[in-house]
Amino acid sequence: xSKTYESICHRMSEKxxxxxxxRRVILHAFMDNSERHLSAExxxxxVKSQHPEIGLATVYRTLELLAEIGVLQKxxxxxxxxxxxxxxxxxxxxxxxICLGCGSVLEFTDxxxxxxxxxxxxxxxxxxxxxxxxxxxxxxxxQV
Amino acid sequence: xSKTYESICHRMSEKxxxxxxxRRVILHAFMDNSERHLSAExxxxxVKSQHPEIGLATVYRTLELLAEIGVLQKxxxxxxxxxxxxxxxxxxxxxxxICLGCGSVLEFTDxxxxxxxxxxxxxxxxxxxxxxxxxxxxxxxxQV
DNA sequence: TTTCATGCAAAGGTTTTGCATACGC
DNA sequence: GCGTATGCAAAACCTTTGCATGAAA
Numbered sequence: 001x002s003k004t005y006e007s008i009c010h011r012m013s014e015k016x017x018x019x020x021x022x023r024r025v026i027l028h029a030f031m032d033n034s035e036r037h038l039s040a041e042x043x044x045x046x047v048k049s050q051h052p053e054i055g056l057a058t059v060y061r062t063l064e065l066l067a068e069i070g071v072l073q074k075x076x077x078x079x080x081x082x083x084x085x086x087x088x089x090x091x092x093x094x095x096x097x098i099c100l101g102c103g104s105v106l107e108f109t110d111x112x113x114x115x116x117x118x119x120x121x122x123x124x125x126x127x128x129x130x131x132x133x134x135x136x137x138x139x140x141x142x143q144v
Numbered sequence: 145x146s147k148t149y150e151s152i153c154h155r156m157s158e159k160x161x162x163x164x165x166x167r168r169v170i171l172h173a174f175m176d177n178s179e180r181h182l183s184a185e186x187x188x189x190x191v192k193s194q195h196p197e198i199g200l201a202t203v204y205r206t207l208e209l210l211a212e213i214g215v216l217q218k219x220x221x222x223x224x225x226x227x228x229x230x231x232x233x234x235x236x237x238x239x240x241x242i243c244l245g246c247g248s249v250l251e252f253t254d255x256x257x258x259x260x261x262x263x264x265x266x267x268x269x270x271x272x273x274x275x276x277x278x279x280x281x282x283x284x285x286x287q288v
Numbered sequence: 289t290t291t292c293a294t295g296c297a298a299a300g301g302t303t304t305t306g307c308a309t310a311c312g313c
Numbered sequence: 314g315c316g317t318a319t320g321c322a323a324a325a326c327c328t329t330t331g332c333a334t335g336a337a338a
Contacts, residue, residue: 016292020294020336022293022294039327040328057295057297057330061293061294074222076220076222080326095264097264110260116256120252126281126284127287129281130280131277131279131280132277132280133278134276137274138273139270161317161318164312166318184303198319198320199320201303201305201320204302205319225301
């Protein structure tokens, strides 16, 4: 699952989704801010500067669409709003370290959970497609 | 951190929180439904039968209080509302298996993440207090 | 031209808050 | 009796939806 702008556009046309300027701008906003975990409101703010008449509802609808076709992943860090980031490849899972002090989110790459997945699948009969691991604690700055 | 009704009440008085009938009934509702992951509205429904004049705001305030003193843990399973369960001991972590078909939540006990925690702490400087691991997939019933 | 996407505003659902009253300690 | 907790209603949020208009293919 590649992550270039063109490949994503191609995937959208494949599924008969129209390539509107709004959708293009939202996608660009994600590519320009790939290191952050953006909320709908974040995206709305970013996109409004290049496309001032865009509506918040369009942002929500586009985020839902991009999540549905597997481009984005919807996440929840417990702050009352959903956040989105590019969906990870099977082999490149990362985990989130959420600071209870300042709310910042660090990422940590690790692939140790595959064996745990098969153990669980065997014991429970669950067919596991994805996992999400969050650590809560205090970042360097907040440990003072 | 023990989980008996008395010990929790004791912890509340220690922190100068009053033991009101509403708080008692909410606590009992959790003890009677410890296997479920209850939302505020769930609790409200349960509690209303024994204490019909209770307000939803009181439920929210009590859940917040119990989470703050470490009795409950607030969770999010992506269905738009917070859910609560008894906080786990250090040594008895469990993970959640969330079915993408029917939304049911299974639990799976496992203690394999401690070593990962120290690895991450070493590499990032993060002081980790807790973790939360969720698996998404399909339960036995929904795999048809 | 047909169909789908947009923008706006309104509605929906969850959670929080203000305030007068009631009650635990 | 003092100070906190409660219940009610309203407000505050985030998110979704209805609908007429506008634009992509």
